[in-house]
Amino acid sequence: MSTAARKNGIRVCIDRGGTFTDCVASIPVPVSEEHPSGRKELVVKLLSVDPSNYPDAPREGIRRILEIATGKPHSRDQLVVTENLESIRMGTTVATNALLERKGQRCALLISKGFKDLLLIGNQSRPKIFDLSITKPDVLYQAVVEVEERVTLVGYTSSPMGIVENIDPNDPTYVKGISGEYVHILQKPDMEKVRKQLQDLYGQGFRSIAVCLLHSYTFVNHEQAV
Template sequence: METTDNRLLLEECGGKHRVRISVDRGGTFTDCVGIFPVEPTAKDPSGERVVVVKLLSEDPTHYSDAPREGIRRILEIATGRPHPRDALLATENIESIRMGTTVATNALLERKGEPCALVVTLGFRDLLKIGNQARPKIFDLSISKPDVLYQHVVQIDERVTLVGYAMDPRPAAQNQSDETNVVVGRSGEHVRILKTPEWATVRKQLQQVFDTGIRSVAVCLMHAYTFTAHEEEIGRIASEIGFTHVTLSSHLSPRIKIVPRAHSATADAYLTPGIRRYVDGFASGFDAGFGDIRIDFMQSDGGLAPVEHFSGLRAILSGPAAGVVGYAVTSYSESEKISLVGFDMGGTSTDVSRFGGEFEHV
């Protein structure tokens, strides 16, 4: 009787009543929650039923994708109809899917990301090895230098500088905008172009990297947060050569400090190809791709992003952030204002967090 009622409610009103699905895809287990309308009863007058499905994230003998398998099981319960594992899932009964995933987190921890190259201004090949020279454990006798994510470095013979600063090799012009080699950057600062790259040489350098098998590249040049032209031309050349993923720091994270900008670009180039493959593989199991389903992924900042805007950089803390947002909503009392400590233990990593009434974004 219950499955019949479920089916009628899901199919009435032209499909207005459909299943809302949330997925937590971890390295070891995947948890799926489905919420769909049912006939209200005296025992449960809410008119909704909640179904929870837990399964292994990797079980290739039974299914190829854990979230999709969890959704299939939920649809069988909600519609009262069988959904064969080897068939594409129908999207007509799905309203939305929200997913938090540790795919990027685990790829970073286990160093299983995409082989990539870093393109930097000439003279800065060791930029990320040196970093900002912070020494958090200054008295540690066994300091281990962190590994970098890239496999190759390409140094571009280019240079721009901000006009009017002490390190500028020439004095600032009285009318800066009249100089042919001075442009106004995106931030409003005047930028002097000291050296424009030889684009034929750049193409040759990138081709050499491409020939090694690298297909993902991160580009981070000096002052590119305000002067983007050189990065954009390098990105265009890289795409022409055949690189399947190109990250420009000036587009991804246009911030004034080159070290964090380079870290962000490299992490994106290292992780995004894997994320895109995962998302594309997930979508391939539905009869119309994602059709008109609303698909949102949890980002590291605790917000949701549409599937087309989800990237490796924003996915690093997708799973952990979802846990924090969840217990902040369900467990924190505004009247008592007692801080909460969250302990999110998975099969690959464990995350500890504290919530005291508001989120801190860093």
């Protein structure tokens, strides 16, 4: 199919939930009084897990949409024919559900040294300030590893360009972050030590980690190295 034809093809959006999978398709049709935009909508709803009928819900939804839109059979045993598809977009709540239900792999948190209790402490907000029996939600990780590294923001500037005076451009410990702010690298992580810490976690059965280092919103290098 040509690029021009594909741009006027079938657009599919999928919401893959824990119980149901919803597929919404925008199908090109001749312009008419009923379809002045030259498109009509089609909704397909099916169970997210139904192994006796299909192995994968999103693919099954696309298959059914193609059968309805083209009027041609699309076998479950064959790969989905994509020549009539312009785009496929999919979102899922499976990961969110796993977190809420405490399912899936155990997770370890890697955080800058000195901040291991940061997520446990939180921001100390009190939505029920007079409640005498506070139940704090459990954290989502089962172990904490402190990474010996430190990055600080340099001074303060009101300049929209993020310009900070008195910085030696030849000093590699001063870096301009992606937000325009300058950071000062006080200590780089010891990657051999980090590797040993990760190996210890792996030996304890951890297969999932979350990395949260100081000021990584603007300086991502240390997180990426880990």
